[in-house]
Amino acid sequence: MRAKARAHTNIALIKYWGKRDEKLFLPTNNSLSMTLDQFYTETVVEFNPDLKQDKFILDGIEMNPEETAKVSRFMDKIRRYTGQSHYALIDSINHVPTAAGFASSASGYAALAAAAMKASGVSFSENELSIMARQGSGSASRSIYGGFVEWQKGEKEDGSDCYAVPILEQGAWDLRVLSVEVTHEVKKVLSREGMKRTVETSPFFAGWLEAVAEDLVEAKAAIAKRDFIHLGETLERNALRMHATTLGANPPFMYWQSSTVKVMEAVQALRENGIHAYFTIDAGPNVKVVCQPEDEEQILDALSELDVVQNIYRCKVGPGVSYLEG
Numbered sequence: 001m002r003a004k005a006r007a008h009t010n011i012a013l014i015k016y017w018g019k020r021d022e023k024l025f026l027p028t029n030n031s032l033s034m035t036l037d038q039f040y041t042e043t044v045v046e047f048n049p050d051l052k053q054d055k056f057i058l059d060g061i062e063m064n065p066e067e068t069a070k071v072s073r074f075m076d077k078i079r080r081y082t083g084q085s086h087y088a089l090i091d092s093i094n095h096v097p098t099a100a101g102f103a104s105s106a107s108g109y110a111a112l113a114a115a116a117m118k119a120s121g122v123s124f125s126e127n128e129l130s131i132m133a134r135q136g137s138g139s140a141s142r143s144i145y146g147g148f149v150e151w152q153k154g155e156k157e158d159g160s161d162c163y164a165v166p167i168l169e170q171g172a173w174d175l176r177v178l179s180v181e182v183t184h185e186v187k188k189v190l191s192r193e194g195m196k197r198t199v200e201t202s203p204f205f206a207g208w209l210e211a212v213a214e215d216l217v218e219a220k221a222a223i224a225k226r227d228f229i230h231l232g233e234t235l236e237r238n239a240l241r242m243h244a245t246t247l248g249a250n251p252p253f254m255y256w257q258s259s260t261v262k263v264m265e266a267v268q269a270l271r272e273n274g275i276h277a278y279f280t281i282d283a284g285p286n287v288k289v290v291c292q293p294e295d296e297e298q299i300l301d302a303l304s305e306l307d308v309v310q311n312i313y314r315c316k317v318g319p320g321v322s323y324l325e326g
C-alpha cells in the first residue's frame with residue numbers, strides 16, 4: 001500500500017496552450033516536449049486505513065489545508081479509478097529550483113500519479129498513467145516518458161484517447177537546454193488562467209490552432225531526421241506564436257519582461273554569428289535555450305555575461321517515470 005516514484009519535468013517544444021475541457025484537462029491541440037534530466041520530483045504515497053484525511057508533505061513541510069485539498073481532489077480521482085478507499089500520506093520532494101520557472105506541476109503530478117497508482121495495487125498501462133497525470137496538470141501527462149514525447153489531444157469526450165506517446169527515447173539524440181532564470185518584477189499569470197483567458201477572448205487563438213498543427217508536423221519531421229536547425233526554427237516560431245495569442249486576449253497580458261527580451265536578443269545575436277541556438281518561453285519570463293552539445297559552452301558564456309541573468313541550469317534529455325525502493 002506504499003510506493004515511491006520519480007518523474008522529471010519537461011519542456012514543451014510545441015506548446016500546449018488551450019483546453020477544450022477544463023474538468024478533464026483535455027487540450028485544444030497536440031503538444032510535443034523534451035523530458036529533462038536535471039529537474040525531477042520524488043513522491044512517496046502510502047494508503048493508510050487509520051488516516052481520516054490525506055496528509056501532504058512537500059519538501060519536508062506539511063502543506064496547508066488549501067494545498068492539501070488540491071492534492072486530495074486529485075487523489076479522489078485516483079481512488080475513483082483504482083477503487084482504493086483509504087486516505088494517504090503523500091510525501092513529495094521537488095528537485096526543481098522553483099525559481100527556474102519550471103512548472104513543477106509537470107514532474108509533481110507525474111510522480112504523484114505514478115506513486116499513487118502503484119501504491120493502490122492495481123495494474124495499469126502507461127496510457128492510463130498518462131491519463132491520470134493529465135488530470136493533475138496537462139503537461140504532467142508528458143512526463144511519464146523520457147526523451148521526446150507527444151501529447152495527443154484525442155477526439156473523445158471522455159478523454160480516453162488523450163494521453164502522451166513516446167516519439168524518440170532518451171539517448172537517441174543529445175540536445176541541451178540552458179534554462180535561463182532572469183530577474184523578474186511582476187507576478188506572472190498562471191498558465192491555467194492564461195490559457196483560459198486566451199481561449200475565451202483572444203482573436204489570435206484561431207490562428208494559433210492552425211499554426212500549432214503545422215508546427216507540430218515540422219517538429220516531428222525535424223526530430224525524425226535529427227535536423228536541429230529545422231527543429232530549432234520550429235520551436236522558436238511556435239513559442240512566439242503562443243505568446244502572440246496573449247497579447248490579443250482581453251485583458252491583454254504578456255509573460256515577457258525586459259530581461260526576457262534581452263535574452264531573446266542575445267540568442268538571435270548568437271545565430272548571426274553562426275551559432276545554432278534557439279529559445280522557447282513558457283508561462284513566465286524565463287527563457288530556455290535549446291542547442292547542440294558542441295555549442296553549449298559558447299552559448300553559456302555569452303548568456304552568463306548578461307546582467308539580467310540570475311541563474312543558468314544546464315539540462316540534457318531526461319528519463320521517464322521510475323519506481324524506487326524505500
Ligand SMILES: O=C(O)C[C@@](O)(CF)CCOP(=O)(O)OP(=O)(O)O
Nearest residue numbers: 012015016137138139191192282283
Ligand atoms: O508546457 C506547455 O506545453 C506550455 C505551458 O507550459 C505554457 F507555456 C503550459 C503548461 O500548462 P499546465 O501548467 O500543464 O496547465 P494545466 O493543465 O492547467 O495544469
